[in-house]
Amino acid sequence: MRKHLVAGNWKMNLTYSEAKQLLSRIIDQKEKYSPSTEVVICPPAIYLASFSEHLRNHPAIKLGAQNCFHQDAGAYTGETSPAQLKSLDVKYCIIGHSERREHFNESYDLLAKKAKALLRHGIQPIFCCGEQLEVRSSNVYKEFIMKQIEESLFQLKPEEIAQVVIAYEPIWAIGTGKTATAIQAQEVQGLIRARVTKQFGEKVASEMTLLYGGSCKAENARELFAQPDVDGGLVGGASLDAAEFLQISNSF
DSSP states (O other): OOEEEEEEOOSSOHHHHHHHHHHHHHHHTGSSTTTTTTEEEOOOGHHHHHHHTTTTOTTTTTEEOOOOSSSSSOOOTTOOOOOHHHHHOOEEEEEEEEEHHHOOOOHHHHHHHHHHHHTTTTOOOEEEEOOHHHHTTTTTTTHHHHHHHHHHHHTOOOOHHTTEEEEEEGGGGGGEEEOOOOHHHHHHHHHHHHHHHHHOHHHHHHHOOOESSSOOOOHHHHHHHHHHHHEEEESGGGGGSSHHHHHHHTOO
């Protein structure tokens, strides 16, 4: 179901003490968050068990993971399964982030398996897509982004892809301070929704939640979120500041 959603990707940041302090500040402000916006925090995996306990009595704040494996159990040292995430009441899981694609060589096929595995356990994938600067400069970014989505998600059934959140993150804007303009973000989000409409029908596409990521901050969130096909943000560095994350979340 289409909704306003803001997810904070903490990446590999913060010691446990620092992470608990940030979580406490977010919980302290929970009454200030708009009830019409789903708020998700995605801390490092090592903190998920503790955070799950802390958030048990704070349903307004949802817990997300930054990654998963595609098997439920087995000899996969260092990995975390969707079944394990489900047992911690994790509601969302980021897959396909450009940092995972680049540093860990994650393929279209692997991401397809991860999406299916998460959906089997009722966890909503936040599927990231986006282009490098050279791809945008060569003006083939539309085809590039559509290929990422088609190769990893288009084998899903309509009722499955309807549960997937797609986050457009131009790689040239992640951690650089550069941000796609609202018009650039809307262009890609509109293309994604149109492509999903063609493949799965208007009802599925109209209910799909699309996020923008890539230096999403309090100063630009309102303009980005005002676009008709931008339903929220996947927030990186700005999510490590409780006050700014609150402001972004309330930018609708």
